[in-house]
Amino acid sequence: AAGVIQSPRHLIKEKRETATLKCYPIPRHDTVYWYQQGPGQDPQFLISFYEKMQSDKGSIPDRFSAQQFSDYHSELNMSSLELGDSALYFCASSFGTSPYEQYFGPGTRLTVT
Amino acid sequence: ELKVEQNPLFLSMQEGKNYTIYCNYSTTSDRLYWYRQDPGKSLESLFVLLSNGAVKQEGRLMASLDTKARLSTLHITAAVHDLSATYFCAVDRGATNKLIFGTGTLLAVQP
Numbered sequence: 359a360a361g362v363i364q365s366p367r368h369l370i371k372e373k374r375e376t377a378t379l380k381c382y383p384i385p386r387h388d389t390v391y392w393y394q395q396g397p398g399q400d401p402q403f404l405i406s407f408y409e410k411m412q413s414d415k416g417s418i419p420d421r422f423s424a425q426q427f428s429d430y431h432s433e434l435n436m437s438s439l440e441l442g443d444s445a446l447y448f449c450a451s452s453f454g455t456s457p458y459e460q461y462f463g464p465g466t467r468l469t470v471t
Numbered sequence: 472e473l474k475v476e477q478n479p480l481f482l483s484m485q486e487g488k489n490y491t492i493y494c495n496y497s498t499t500s501d502r503l504y505w506y507r508q509d510p511g512k513s514l515e516s517l518f519v520l521l522s523n524g525a526v527k528q529e530g531r532l533m534a535s536l537d538t539k540a541r542l543s544t545l546h547i548t549a550a551v552h553d554l555s556a557t558y559f560c561a562v563d564r565g566a567t568n569k570l571i572f573g574t575g576t577l578l579a580v581q582p
Contacts, residue, residue: 391569400559400572401514414567448513452568459504460570462514 360384362451362463370469371439379434379466383451389413390432391460392424395446407432408454439470473498473564477573485581487549492576494543494560503536503543504561504570514559517545550580 363382371377383390389408393401403416407426418424421439426432436443446467450460474497484490494503502521506514518527520536520543527534531554533546543560557577561570 389568393570400575401570403569403571406567406569408567414565414569416569446511450570459516459519460568461516462506464513467511 362449362461364447364449364463364466366466367464368467368469370471372471373439373441375439375470377436377439377468379436379447379449379468381432381434381449381451381463383430383432383449384461387451387453387461388430389452389454390426390430391450391452392418392432392434393448393450395448395465396442397445401448404434436468441470444468444470473500473562473571475560475562475571475573477558477560477576479576480574481577481579483579483581484547484550486551489549490547492545492547492558492560492578494545494573496541496543496562496571496573499538499541500562500564501538502563504563505534505543505545506559506561508557508559508575510557517558547578550578552580552582554578555580 365380391406392404395401404418406414410426424434446465448465449463452460476495505517518534523538525536531548536543557575559575560573
């Protein structure tokens with residue numbers, strides 16, 4: 359069965375650079391969530407989209423922005439990168455906003471040097 | 472603010488032994504999730520508990536939910552090394568179902 363696809367899987371950037379992370383949800387899934395997991399920490403919710411509209415927002419820095427496109431894929435744009443942005447970034451998808459299960463992608467490991 | 476706490480944070484156990492991981496949450500929610508994460512890997516869904524009294528079992532793992540006590544347990548029976556991983560519980564919050572994760576329990580099963 360098709361799963362959530364994230365690209366790239368690994369990304370190395372320098373401080374103050376920008377990065378774009380992409381997420382392709384499971385076919386027919388219309389909701390995308392982004393989570394950030396720092397080293398040794400639990401995943402933290404960043405932002406979510408339902409039917410291409412932002413549906414919720416968590417602890418996402420103003421330097422980050424995201425959107426969901428007409429084909430339901432989503433991109434997380436990160437600017438003015440800081441060392442503390444180094445983390446695993448997960449995308450999850452689900453069908454509808456009351457589905458009771460989110461399917462997680464493999465994650466993008468971002469390293470900021 | 473919803474808080475989700477797990478204990479223990481670290482659990483070292485011998486193969487063949489039984490143990491329980493506890494997950495407490497601070498505000499009302501009827502849905503509780505358990506995930507497994509291997510180092511550097513994604514989150515693998517183990518159980519979705521949708522109502523008070525729900526109990527689910529898969530192999531050596533059994534999860535239960537008591538919404539009145541705001542408590543979920545993940546019971547491990549006759550542990551084997553392959554169960555070594557970090558286990559997270561999570562509660563979904565609000566109409567958008569964003570997940571609030573617990574602190575995680577690092578399980579190490581020793582031969």
